[in-house]
Amino acid sequence: MEDKTIPAKLIYRKIKGKLSAVEEERFDAWLKEGWEHREYYERMQRIYQEENMQEVAVGKIQDAWEMFEKRVQGRWRVERKRRWMWGMSVAASVVIVLCLIMYYQVNTRKDMNIAVQNIVPGQYNAILEMADGSTYHLGEQQGSLQEKTGRLIKIDSTLVSYLPVSNKQEIPQEIVYNKLSVPRGGEYRIELEDGTKVWMNSESCLRYPVAFFNDMREVYLEGEAYFEVQRDVDRPFIVHSGEQKVTVLGTSFGISCYASEVNDYTTLVSGKVKVDFERRKQSFVLEPGMQVVYNKESDVATEKKVDVAEFVAWKNGKYVFKQKRLVDILSTLSRWYDFEVFYRNEDVKEVLFSGELRRFDDFSYLLQLIERTSDVKFVIDKKIVQVMR
Template sequence: MKNRPSIYYLFQKFIDGSINKPEYDQLIQYFGEELYDQQLEDLIRQKLSEEPSAIDEEAMAKTIASVDLIIRQQISVKINKKKRIRQLYPFLAAAAMLVFGICSFFYWNKLDLVDKQTVNPKINDILPGTNQATITLEDGTLYKLNDKISGITAQGDHIRYADGSSIIVKTPSSLLSLTTPRGGTYQITLPDGTKVWLNADSKLDFPVRFANNSRSVSLKGEAYFEVTADAARPFVVQSSGQKVTVLGTHFNINAYDDELAVKTTLLEGSVRIDSKSEKSFQSLILYPGQQSIVTSDAISMEKVDPDDYIDWKNGKFVFSDESIASIMRKVARWYDVDVVFEGIDQNEKFWGSVSRFENVIKVLENLELTGGINFEIKGRTIFVKKLKS
């Protein structure tokens, strides 16, 4: 059964201004259902307790103003008299509870938060991924990159950090590999000026110098590309089962070996996807807002919100009607953990949004808010379990 977006997910998007019209309508609907009164209050308390040091009058005013806007929007909705009577009272009760809860929270939050942190220490928490990567030469020589710097620049046979300091002054190799481990990410500017963001557990092979008539790289894992325009030299990305050809554009490729398909999502420009299987050769052209899906025997295209597929590059996890199996693969790569499912349908869909810079427990707590699931952390293994009724 398809779950509705969680209240937490929608309210967070409303607060930060990223909510769209269908999501806004769903949030309004939640505010009209008495069933969600307690959850509405709880999510506000959780939001305000995420970073105690940041709690101030400005944050309180912003949250209360947001709730007030929803109140006025709900009251202005044109509904028939009977429906209005049924919905308005529980809605106003929920809204009043929220505003009262926010204001009172600011009165006693410091003492309460100290108590909660003392009673419930997060001893099993796991830190998020960081800047981690290596550069490997053709002869196997490996350079571990500085985790205090987020990127490198390849200028011919000279490899530098983004701050200008040198890594390799003159490489004897014609082909280099940038590799991130589980729990790592890194950026690179290629010799032509193309920028690449490499996600966790990924590898980018690239030449020291591009050819005169083409620019070719290969990818395993996931990367976001901002390709420098060059009409005379197409930019080509080879990945599992496909070839992506562009002149200058922005796109994301997800080509992990443990995923069922290779997905290419386009943000700007256009790209051609070529896919060759044992049975056939297929190709299609992508335009902004479209995504190609390449499997072992087929290629297809669908319309998507591109922002949902570059969330990782922007420092977020965004789960939009996504299976728990897919979500936990992302969690496993970024936090370098193992995942064990116990008695839960791995195809069940969830919604959520949280910073990738939070410790893993915050990500899991947000998923639990959707209901029907809970997590247990033992060492570096996360157990995913069906919530007992």
């Protein structure tokens, strides 16, 4: 069956009058699909106005709705299922969602030792630094900015987009670089001048030319990003990240290169890429499903076959963990949920878990799932998570 739902947070943003042009189009199309959608939206409006709901509570509507669909039975492997039981109407589901919110908030505090819960999922958030030093905070506004070359940059709540150069007169005489930085607890997307699309994860930075005009397309990455490179046989696309240089013509791949992590990863989803370690004079040519891992401590790079979803699913709103150490899982989640970790027992770092999680799941709910499948315990105090046995 075709999925005609939209995220509850999008409806909330509509009520608050914060939709971008792209989001507005999506909302209008959804609203016109049936009378039940309009009734659903009007009910949500009334609930918000009558109950004077606070932003945090409303922000949990999507989480509660997804909890209702998942039907978790104390296991960590969670699969989202879009099945409505016995023709349940959308209007009735609103009542169930609100009940789930109240039940979930009460029972979460019963099941876990939580002093203050301030850990929430991340959101679209980035800082754009122009070549002239000016900076712009992205994530809510929409419109356009003018580059010092005179070219316009389109801004949306989730995307910054550079229009392609249409004629030689628009080509700058020198390479002009901009920088997009995504802070802890954020994510953002960018479409480069050549049509290449980049999804940027938390604590990441991309330095790139506002226009590509020579025989190579080169960008510089710190952190983690997923690339869908526009094919151009005459101009290879090169990503510099840490010790490695990744060269492609047109393909999809992910790179994780955090300074705080021991390993850097390059994972190929489709096409073909060449990964060079120039200092070590070592090269790898990857086929889809292959990955290069570079260990900074041992200065060793290796190639292996992997399930690519484990390394790039974040781009689609999920985390996939397969026999992953708890210390690595919490390190990954801390960048998105923006928290610090304190281990009361060192050995607990090595506990292994497997599972699939949605990036917008409530953090307390996630920790409950881990507790139920192990002897690990958590205590949350504001932005600090204490881990123990």
